[in-house]
Amino acid sequence: MESPPGSARSSPEAEVGMQVEDLWDIQEPQLTPSEKxxxxxxxxxxxxxxxxPSSQVFEIPSNSSLADAVEILSKNRILSAPVRNIEAPEDASWLDRYIGIVEFAGITVWLLHQSEMAASGRAARTPNVGHVTDKITAKLSNIKLGCDNSETQNPLPEAADFMGGTFLETLTTSEFYKKTKVQDISGTFRWAPFLALQKSDSFLTMLLLLSKYRMKSLPVVDLGEGKIDNIITQSAVVHMLAECVGFHWFENWGTRKLYELGLPSNINRIIKVSEDDSVLKAFQLMRKRRIGGVPVVDKSGKKAIGNISIRDVQYLLTTPEMYKGYRSITAKVFTRSIKSYIDTHEDASPxxxxxxxxxRENTIKDIILKLDAVKVQRIYVVDNEENLEGVVTLRDIISRLVHEPNHYFGDFFDGVVPLPENSRV
Known part of the structure; x- marks a missing residue:
């Protein structure tokens, strides 16, 4: 893939590239390119x-309902936002002002977990929710799934059955969904810690946190105001890199081939789901393996016919009408339903x-330009016969850009990450 002719040097991202270029030229000659x-x-x-963008730098009050949080995230087309503790005093420090970052995926996965518990006849108790979860079994078990649950049948449907369109429609109109607060689910699935950068922190710290330390987004805090000044995501970093094509420092690094950088690191060990598997299995795998997406493979198990990302969970809550009439939703149905919905709704998120x-012969530059062009977070590596070999993610790319010096972070994490009780990050 050729570099874009005359890459936009007037963009803010390209200006960052120019700063790196200036610093690159004055580095000690004995340093390796990686050290430079x-x-x-x-x-x-x-x-x-x-x-x-200003629309992405905002807060969700801790007393917002799950329904309100979903609407805010969906309306602004973002996947996560910091949660502001409404009980914190006006002069509170930023550590006391925020209680974490809630992700779209976290809300959905938490609700699906409650559904699984209801399917097995027991409510999942979450810290702080109290009496709300005590009512969930009766609330969810009474949902009509369009199947016969007579005494001759299993009275408790499989968890996958709860993924039917009727269930999703009922869930999103339930009082449980409307009344449970964002603060009630702190400390549960994919509730990210509030790990913020200060303005004096370096790019190197930011890049290491987004790669090695698996953060997806990092708020930048103004200590004077005690408020968020910026939010930096993995996607924003990759877009910055795409704008830096052509700079000497970028070309020195970006023209190396995947296999030369040890990518994909998971070759022939890719986690995947079959087209006939329940979409619930896909999200369960993502939750269990702490990954952001899985390929949907055909019946041979070798070729990808679709992709399900953790960001796709938003469709389960924002558009349950897509699945109305389905007793259960397979991975294939899920991907096709999303495509059909986007094709017929002009206001749908792209x-x-x-x-x-x-x-594996592609360069890291090839991969960056491909990922940035379509705004996705993973690309699948295939052999000459299109059989899956592995996956490369935004985190993989950033992790090959920098390395962590010995004892670099020191006591950086001490007292900075107030992990909620029972956190599963």
């Missing part, structure tokens, strides 16, 4: 990173609807 990049990024404060692939 580390030194460059350590010299740059995160305030140099382009500002996120989404790449194919399966993005590459091979």
């Amino acid at each position: 990049l580390n030194s460059c990024f350590e010299s740059m404060p995160v305030t140099s990173f382009p500002q996120a 989404r790449f609807q194919g399966v993005l692939t590459c091979n």
